[in-house]
Amino acid sequence: xxxxxxxxxxxDEPVVIKSCKRILEAEGYNIxxxxxxxxxxxxxxxxxxxxxxTDLKMPEVDGITLIKWIKKSRPETGVLIITGYPSQxxxxxxxxxxxxxxxxxxxxxxxxMDVVARAIEWxxxxxxxxxxxxxxxxPPSMMAELDRMxxxxxxxxxxxxxxxxxxxxxxxxxxPIVQKRISKGLNIPAAEVHGVVSFYSFFxxxxxxxxxxxxxxxxxxxxxxxxxxxxxxxxxxxxGVGEITEDRKFxxxxxxxxxxxxxxxxxxxxxxxxxxxxxxxxxxxIDEYRTVGAKA
Amino acid sequence: xxxxxxxLMVCAGSGCVATKSLKVKEAFEKELKKRGxxxxxxxxxxxxxxxxxxxxxxxxxxxxxFYEKIQVEDVPYLVxxxxxxxxxxxxxxxxxxxxxxxxxxMHEIPFFKHQVLRVLRNKGIIDPEKIEDYITRDGYLAxxxxxxxxxxxxxIEVVKDSGIRGRGGAGFPTGVKWESCARMVSDRKYMCxxxxxxxxxxxxxxxxxxADPHAVIEGMIIxxxxxxxxxGYIYVRAEYPLAVHRLQLAIDAATEAGLLGxxxxxxxxxxxxxxxQGAGAFVCxxxxxxxxxxxxxxxxxxxxxxxxxxxxxWGKPTxxxxxxxxxxIPQIILNGADWFxxxxxxxxxxTKVFSLTGAINNTGLVExxxxxxxxxxxxxxxxxxxxxxxxRKFKAVQMxxxxxxxxxxxLIDTPVTxxxxxxxxxxxxxxxMVFMDNTNCMVGMAKFFLEFTTDESCGKCPPCRVGTKxxxxxxxxxxxxxxxEGDIEILEELSYDIIEGSLCGLGQSAPNPVLTxxxxxxxxxESHIKDKxxxxxxxxxxxxxxxxxxxxTGCGACMRACPSKAIIGxxxxxxxxxxxxxxxxxxxxxxxxxxxxxxxxxxxxxxxxALLEE
Numbered sequence: 004x005x006x007x008x009x010x011x012x013x014x015d016e017p018v019v020i021k022s023c024k025r026i027l028e029a030e031g032y033n034i035x036x037x038x039x040x041x042x043x044x045x046x047x048x049x050x051x052x053x054x055x056x057t058d059l060k061m062p063e064v065d066g067i068t069l070i071k072w073i074k075k076s077r078p079e080t081g082v083l084i085i086t087g088y089p090s091q092x093x094x095x096x097x098x099x100x101x102x103x104x105x106x107x108x109x110x111x112x113x114x115x116m117d118v119v120a121r122a123i124e125w126x127x128x129x130x131x132x133x134x135x136x137x138x139x140x141x142p143p144s145m146m147a148e149l150d151r152m153x154x155x156x157x158x159x160x161x162x163x164x165x166x167x168x169x170x171x172x173x174x175x176x177x178x179p180i181v182q183k184r185i186s187k188g189l190n191i192p193a194a195e196v197h198g199v200v201s202f203y204s205f206f207x208x209x210x211x212x213x214x215x216x217x218x219x220x221x222x223x224x225x226x227x228x229x230x231x232x233x234x235x236x237x238x239x240x241x242x243g244v245g246e247i248t249e250d251r252k253f254x255x256x257x258x259x260x261x262x263x264x265x266x267x268x269x270x271x272x273x274x275x276x277x278x279x280x281x282x283x284x285x286x287x288x289i290d291e292y293r294t295v296g297a298k299a
Numbered sequence: 300x301x302x303x304x305x306x307l308m309v310c311a312g313s314g315c316v317a318t319k320s321l322k323v324k325e326a327f328e329k330e331l332k333k334r335g336x337x338x339x340x341x342x343x344x345x346x347x348x349x350x351x352x353x354x355x356x357x358x359x360x361x362x363x364x365f366y367e368k369i370q371v372e373d374v375p376y377l378v379x380x381x382x383x384x385x386x387x388x389x390x391x392x393x394x395x396x397x398x399x400x401x402x403x404x405m406h407e408i409p410f411f412k413h414q415v416l417r418v419l420r421n422k423g424i425i426d427p428e429k430i431e432d433y434i435t436r437d438g439y440l441a442x443x444x445x446x447x448x449x450x451x452x453x454x455i456e457v458v459k460d461s462g463i464r465g466r467g468g469a470g471f472p473t474g475v476k477w478e479s480c481a482r483m484v485s486d487r488k489y490m491c492x493x494x495x496x497x498x499x500x501x502x503x504x505x506x507x508x509x510a511d512p513h514a515v516i517e518g519m520i521i522x523x524x525x526x527x528x529x530x531g532y533i534y535v536r537a538e539y540p541l542a543v544h545r546l547q548l549a550i551d552a553a554t555e556a557g558l559l560g561x562x563x564x565x566x567x568x569x570x571x572x573x574x575x576q577g578a579g580a581f582v583c584x585x586x587x588x589x590x591x592x593x594x595x596x597x598x599x600x601x602x603x604x605x606x607x608x609x610x611x612x613w614g615k616p617t618x619x620x621x622x623x624x625x626x627x628i629p630q631i632i633l634n635g636a637d638w639f640x641x642x643x644x645x646x647x648x649x650t651k652v653f654s655l656t657g658a659i660n661n662t663g664l665v666e667x668x669x670x671x672x673x674x675x676x677x678x679x680x681x682x683x684x685x686x687x688x689x690x691r692k693f694k695a696v697q698m699x700x701x702x703x704x705x706x707x708x709x710l711i712d713t714p715v716t717x718x719x720x721x722x723x724x725x726x727x728x729x730x731x732m733v734f735m736d737n738t739n740c741m742v743g744m745a746k747f748f749l750e751f752t753t754d755e756s757c758g759k760c761p762p763c764r765v766g767t768k769x770x771x772x773x774x775x776x777x778x779x780x781x782x783x784e785g786d787i788e789i790l791e792e793l794s795y796d797i798i799e800g801s802l803c804g805l806g807q808s809a810p811n812p813v814l815t816x817x818x819x820x821x822x823x824x825e826s827h828i829k830d831k832x833x834x835x836x837x838x839x840x841x842x843x844x845x846x847x848x849x850x851x852t853g854c855g856a857c858m859r860a861c862p863s864k865a866i867i868g869x870x871x872x873x874x875x876x877x878x879x880x881x882x883x884x885x886x887x888x889x890x891x892x893x894x895x896x897x898x899x900x901x902x903x904x905x906x907x908x909a910l911l912e913e
Binding site for chain 1: 313314316317318350351352354497498499500501502537538540575576577578579580581592593594595596597598599613654656657658662663697700731733735739747748751755757884
């Protein structure tokens with residue numbers, strides 16, 4: 004397994020590259036060397052590496068610049084640093100850029116082997132998480148639609164709320180990346196956008212399920228026992244209000260009066276209103292949606 | 300309407316749509332076509348009929364036969380009997396809840412008989428999605444008159460003289476509001492409509508917007524002319540998609556017809572109207588917060604003065620009126636102030652729309668003259684409290700939503716006017732009436748509303764933000780048996796602090812539900828604290844359930860209903876509750892038809908029969 008792993012060692016001192024090569028190749032890793040930031044970038048443009056071990060202080064293109072480039076252009080590559088100056092400042096800068104770990108210089112073979120082994124383990128563990136994160140990324144077409152919508156509102160005063168409503172329709176929810184795009188597009192500070200998103204209950208920063216269950220907590224529904232219905236749903240779907248089931252089928256929301264008090268207690272799933280819901284009936288109603296695909 | 304021999308009106312309010320009235324309409328069309336009657340019977344979708352609990356509702360004109368709870372499978376039979384054989388079908392008609400009397404004609408049904416329809420005059424008669432229907436009912440005559448013949452001064456005089464007060468809750472005279480805005484000099488003014496109906500248990504505005512959207516628009520045109528506004532917004536909750544849809548259709552149709560937009564009816568008067576969808580924040584019903592929201596900001600109220608009529612939306616003079624107020628305006632202009640004043644009392648003129656919900660037989664929307672008593676509304680229109688045979692009685696009515704209060708049975712003869720309701724400690728509010736019977740716990744009610752206001756407080760004023768939370772914690776303590784002597788006084792004291800220290804109506808009125816329930820139901824609070832006893836069995840931790848062995852018939856209904864299988868007993872012999880298993884859910888109490896369940900205080904070990912004597 005170790006020979007699948009390709010590592011690039013970057014240092015302006017050839018002796019460091021040489022010793023790393025000797026230690027890590029003995030462990031079965033594939034090691035290449037580069038004598039500076041520029042050389043490293045050239046090497047990485049030619050073939051992919053799993054890890055880069057780099058010095059920070061180098062003439063011309065230094066370590067920090069290299070890490071920035073890696074994070075932008077080769078985000079899948081893990082970064083480790085070797086530094087003879089493990090001062091708070093430099094390490095802090097590097098950590099902020101998202102390195103995995105560092106090797107203090109001078110180092111013994113054991114330390115180097117340990118750090119690399121840990122890094123590999125960490126990366127393998129974090130892969131599923133990363134993959135999940137990718138899923139949350141949005142297709143370019145969706146982002147283009149979002150941008151088109153934002154720009155159509157650009158010159159209208161007071162358009163933030165309608166834009167957020169439309170954005171939520173397009174994306175399904177309002178994660179930070181969407182809020183930032185809106186902030187940029189409308190030229191409104193991101194803090195203000197977030198302030199509005201968090202103020203109104205209509206907006207959500209959590210992804211929503213294929214089906215949205217809205218339970219009315221209005222007075223009439225309360226008088227007619229909606230709380231027991233709500234408890235039943237929570238118990239059966241194992242989620243609380245504002246949460247989403249693990250299979251992403253359902254999300255549960257509590258709303259203030261749907262204005263259909265004559266039908267109390269009321270529950271709305273997607274666009275269908277269900278009237279006179281009882282704890283007995285409720286799961287049967289919800290189960291009917293299980294087999295139905297996501298709403299259009 | 301002329302060439303059809305009958306019109307079949309299918310209610311398409313949110314309530315009936317939810318009970319599948321649109322499918323019923325399709326079924327009627329199919330069935331009529333099958334029998335070759337499609338050119339004789341016209342099927343029309345109408346706005347909310349108001350009698351929501353009986354939906355889907357069908358009325359047949361011109362005979363005004365009222366059918367309730369019509370399902371798709373009933374349609375062929377109904378068409379066969381009523382339209383082919385000419386025999387109205389009794390089994391689908393309304394039946395009196397008390398007697399077995401069947402009432403075929405809509406106007407004979409008590410729910411409708413006592414109503415006076417002014418604002419709701421078009422409900423169930425016109426198709427809200429067709430401007431022609433509205434125009435045949437004298438629609439846009441008033442706005443045409445206002446725009447082409449009247450001066451702003453004249454309009455304001457008529458409205459002032461009519462005495463109409465804001466239907467949103469506070470009851471500020473509409474004419475005075477318009478006058479103060481008209482007086483302002485500005486390059487731009489705004490006319491806004493508040494459709495952010497947030498009170499839980501109220502749906503008057505939704506119904507009006509859905510059933511008669513043009514009336515709201517016409518009212519806004521008249522208001523705009525009076526104050527000199529050229530731009531208007533209708534702020535509607537995003538929870539009301541059907542209202543938004545119908546208003547948009549109405550705006551488009553009115554603009555197309557030249558009744559709205561640039562140079563209305565060649566008079567040179569411009570008025571553009573736009574819908575703005577709220578995003579779910581109760582506080583946005585407050586006028587300054589609503590305007591911040593339209594500006595795209597957090598809807599947090601600001602200090603007044605300056606009033607919105609001086610400096611409102613984007614700093615310009617702005618009038619904000621409630622949906623119902625605006626829908627009433629066109630008829631005031633057409634029929635005059637005296638006509639409007641002919642109903643109601645001296646200080647509360649005209650009619651008011653109420654939504655009746657909760658423990659009442661006839662749930663729905665009603666319009667009655669101001670000054671009718673609560674008793675008349677409950678018993679004459681609402682048909683009383685359900686379950687009378689099981690001992691259910693009227694206990695209180697909650698008016699004014701989270702800002703209002705509970706009016707107890709002892710004040711049942713209070714006339715419903717702005718002044719009289721205020722005297723009870725409640726407020727008129729927007730017209731939501733939630734009825735409670737003797738199975739509702741008043742501490743629980745207060746807690747429910749406090750939960751609402753705690754959640755909806757915008758967070759600007761600490762007395763409201765923090766105070767409501769502390770009050771809620773106290774009420775939770777009470778409901779869970781941690782109440783202490785002196786808690787009631789702390790609740791009262793906190794209430795007054797919150798009222799004094801809050802900027803807007805939300806905070807100033809948030810303690811009302813607590814204050815009124817303490818005022819009228821202090822004994823309930825005390826029994827929660829001293830006896831650890833919730834006498835109606837709502838607060839689970841303060842109850843023990845017993846079966847009255849003298850009354851129990853051993854029918855087994857409670858045994859079957861009990862979710863934790865805590866009830867045992869042989870058939871036809873008195874049953875027993877195993878206390879260790881009982882989870883105090885009250886299901887047995889709700890199920891028993893013989894009033895044999897006794898509710899005792901927490902961990903009661905004594906003789907349950909002794910509780911009955913208390």
